[in-house]
Amino acid sequence: MSWQNLVFYVLGAVGLIIFLSLTVMVLTWIERKFLARIQQRMGPMRVGPHGLLQPIADVIKLISKEDILPSWADKPIYWIAPLAIFVPAIAIWVTIPFSETLVLQNLDLGLFYIAAISVLSVLGLVMAGWGSANKYSMLGGLRAVGQLISYEIPFIMAILGVAMLSQSLSLIDIINDQSKIANIIVQPIGFLIFLAAGLAELGRTPFDIHHAESEVVGGPFVEYSGAHWAIIQLAEYVNTFAIAALIAVMFLGGWSWPSMPFSGIPHHLLSVIWFLIKIYAVILLIFWIRGTYPRLRIDQLMSFGWKVLVPVSFINIVFTGFVRFYNLHWSILTVLSLITIGSIFYLIYKTPQQSRGENSIRIVPSKEAASRPPENYGDVNVR
Amino acid sequence: MTSLIIFYLASCVVLGGGLAVVLSRNIVYAAFGLIASLSGVAGIFILSFAPFLALVQILIYGGAIVIVIIFALMLTKLEDFRTLSDHKHWPIALVTSLITLGIIISTAFYRPANLTSRSGLDLSKLADELFSKWAVPFEMASLVLLIALMGGVIMVRKIDSRDDK
Numbered sequence: 193m194s195w196q197n198l199v200f201y202v203l204g205a206v207g208l209i210i211f212l213s214l215t216v217m218v219l220t221w222i223e224r225k226f227l228a229r230i231q232q233r234m235g236p237m238r239v240g241p242h243g244l245l246q247p248i249a250d251v252i253k254l255i256s257k258e259d260i261l262p263s264w265a266d267k268p269i270y271w272i273a274p275l276a277i278f279v280p281a282i283a284i285w286v287t288i289p290f291s292e293t294l295v296l297q298n299l300d301l302g303l304f305y306i307a308a309i310s311v312l313s314v315l316g317l318v319m320a321g322w323g324s325a326n327k328y329s330m331l332g333g334l335r336a337v338g339q340l341i342s343y344e345i346p347f348i349m350a351i352l353g354v355a356m357l358s359q360s361l362s363l364i365d366i367i368n369d370q371s372k373i374a375n376i377i378v379q380p381i382g383f384l385i386f387l388a389a390g391l392a393e394l395g396r397t398p399f400d401i402h403h404a405e406s407e408v409v410g411g412p413f414v415e416y417s418g419a420h421w422a423i424i425q426l427a428e429y430v431n432t433f434a435i436a437a438l439i440a441v442m443f444l445g446g447w448s449w450p451s452m453p454f455s456g457i458p459h460h461l462l463s464v465i466w467f468l469i470k471i472y473a474v475i476l477l478i479f480w481i482r483g484t485y486p487r488l489r490i491d492q493l494m495s496f497g498w499k500v501l502v503p504v505s506f507i508n509i510v511f512t513g514f515v516r517f518y519n520l521h522w523s524i525l526t527v528l529s530l531i532t533i534g535s536i537f538y539l540i541y542k543t544p545q546q547s548r549g550e551n552s553i554r555i556v557p558s559k560e561a562a563s564r565p566p567e568n569y570g571d572v573n574v575r
Numbered sequence: 576m577t578s579l580i581i582f583y584l585a586s587c588v589v590l591g592g593g594l595a596v597v598l599s600r601n602i603v604y605a606a607f608g609l610i611a612s613l614s615g616v617a618g619i620f621i622l623s624f625a626p627f628l629a630l631v632q633i634l635i636y637g638g639a640i641v642i643v644i645i646f647a648l649m650l651t652k653l654e655d656f657r658t659l660s661d662h663k664h665w666p667i668a669l670v671t672s673l674i675t676l677g678i679i680i681s682t683a684f685y686r687p688a689n690l691t692s693r694s695g696l697d698l699s700k701l702a703d704e705l706f707s708k709w710a711v712p713f714e715m716a717s718l719v720l721l722i723a724l725m726g727g728v729i730m731v732r733k734i735d736s737r738d739d740k
Contacts, residue, residue, distance in 0.1 A: 269607070301626055301698065308630040311638025315610065318645055322603060330649065337646045341639065361698070 204296045208285055216429040217247035223479050230483035259418035262325060270323035274423040277316030280309050281427040284434050289364050291447060291463045302363040303351050310393065314340045320412035332411025336402035342497040343392035349505035350386035353379060354442045356512045367446030374445035378522045381529040383443045385505050390435040397482040401490050436474035444470045507532055582622055588615030602648055610641045627698060
C-alpha cells in the first residue's frame with residue numbers, strides 16, 4: 193500500500209465521519225419536525241427559523257452534560273459499549289457508493305460485508321445492557337439479542353434475493369444492473385421483507401421493544417448520559433441512514449433508475465442528488481411508520497419474525513431461483529411476488545389473533561364470580 | 576511490510592483474547608475475550624486472501640454464536656461461574672491443550688504454508704466448487720443443522736404447554 197493510498201483512505205474516512213455526523217443532525221431535525229406535523233404540533237420552533245439550529249443546541253447540551261458512571265457498573269464494558277455500537281455503524285459506510293466513483297472502497301463482497309458487520313452491533317447493545325448493572329438495561333439487552341438474531345435471517349435472505357437477481361454482491365454492480373427496471377418492481381416481496389427486517393435491526397417503531405420507553409424505560413441506554421449517550425444516538429441515526437441507503441441501492445435502483453440523459457460532470461452531480469433524494473424518501477417512510485404504528489408486543493414480534501418473515505423470505509428465494517434458472521421474463525417474478533404478498537395478507541387476516549386459551553384471565557361480573565368455585569389458574573399440572 | 580504489521584496486530588488480538596478467555600475470573604469477560612480472539616482470526620483470514628471466510632467468521636462467530644453464549648450466561652446466576660478457572664479438572668485440560676498445540680505446531684513445520692504467493696479465490700469459483708464437487712458434504716451439513724434445530728424444538732417444548740395453540 194503506497195502512502196498516497198493511505199492518505200486517500202484516511203481523508204476519506206474523516207470526510208465520511210464528518211458527512212455522517214452532519215447528516216445525523218439533519219435527520220434529528222427532520223424526525224422531530226415530521227413527527228410533530230403528523231401529531232398536529234409545530235415541533236421545535238425557538239432556536240433559529242423553524243428550529244433549524246435546534247440540532248446544534250442539542251449537541252452543545254449533550255457535550256457539556258456530565259457523564260455519569262453508575263457505582264455498580266462494570267466499568268470497562270460500560271465504557272467500551274458505545275464504541276462497539278458506533279464502529280460497525282460507521283464501518284458499513286466504507287462500501288456504500290454515492291455515485292459511480294464516489295465510494296471509499298467498492299468491495300466485491302459488498303453486500304455480504306454489510307450483513308456481517310451489521311450483526312456486530314448486537315454486541316454493543318449486549319455490552320451496554322450488561323455493563324450498566326441495571327435491571328431495565330439487562331432486560332433491554334436480552335430483548336435486543338432475541339430480536340436482532342431472529343430478524344438477521346430474513347435480513348440476509350432478502351439481501352440474497354437481490355444478489356441472485358443481479359448475480360453480484362458488489363453494490364455498484366447491483367445499481368448498474370437495475371438501469372432498466374428497479375428491483376422493487378421485480379421483487380416487491382423482497383422489498384417488504386427487507387423493510388421489516390431492517391426496521392427490526394434498527395430497533396425503530398414498530399420493532400423498538402428493546403428500548404421501549406413504557407416497558408424497559410430506555411433499554412440498554414438507561415444509564416448513559418452526556419457524550420456517550422450522544423455517540424449511541426449518533427450510531428442509531430447513522431444506521432437508519434444506512435438502511436435507507438441500502439434500500440435505495442438494492443430496491444430503488446440507486447442513481448441509475450430511471451436513467452438521466454446527461455454525461456460527464458453533470459451526470460455525476462445529478463446522480464448523487466438523485467440518490468440522496470431516494471434515501472431521504474425512504475427515511476421519511478421510516479419516520480412515517482414510526483408516527484403511525486404502535487409497538488409490537490414481544491411475543492407478537494417473535495411470531496411475526498419466525499412464522500411470517502422467515503418462511504416468506506425462503507419463498508422469495510425459491511421463486512427468484514426458479515425465474516433465474518429457467519431464464520423467464522422478470523414480470524413473472526413480479527406476478528409470483530404479488531400473489532405471495534396477497535396470500536400472506538389473507539392468511540394473517542384469517543388467523544384468529546386472540547385465541548382464548550385455557551389459562552387466559554376472564555373478567556366475570558362480581559355476582560357470578562361469588563357463586564363460582566375458585567379456579568386454579570397458575571398450576572399447569574392440574575389437568 | 577504493512578501486512579506484516581497487520582499480521583502481528585491480529586495475532587496479538589487473537590492471543591490476548593484467548594488469554595482473557597482462559598485467565599479471566601469473570602465469565603462475561605471470558606465471552607467477550609472469545610469474540611476478540613475470533614475477530615482476530617478473521618483478520619488473519621483476510622491476510623491469507625480469504626475475505627469470504629473472514630466475513631463468514633465475523634458473521635457466524637462474532638455475530639451469532641458468541642452472542643448466544645452471552646445470552647445464555649445472562650440467564651444464569653453468575654455467582655456459580657465466578658471461579659471457573661479453579662476447576663478441579665484443570666490438569667486434564669492442560670494436557671489436552673498441550674497435545675493440541677503440539678499437533679498444530681508439528682503440522683505447521685511439516686507443511687509450511689506459502690501464503691504470500693497465493694491469489695484470492697473468486698466467489699463464483701468458490702460457489703461452483705461448493706455446489707458441484709462438494710455438494711454432498713454441503714447438503715449433509717445442512718441436514719445436521721436441521722436435525723439440531725428439530726432437537727432444540729423438541730427439548731424446549733413442554734408436554735403440557737401453556738402457549739396459545
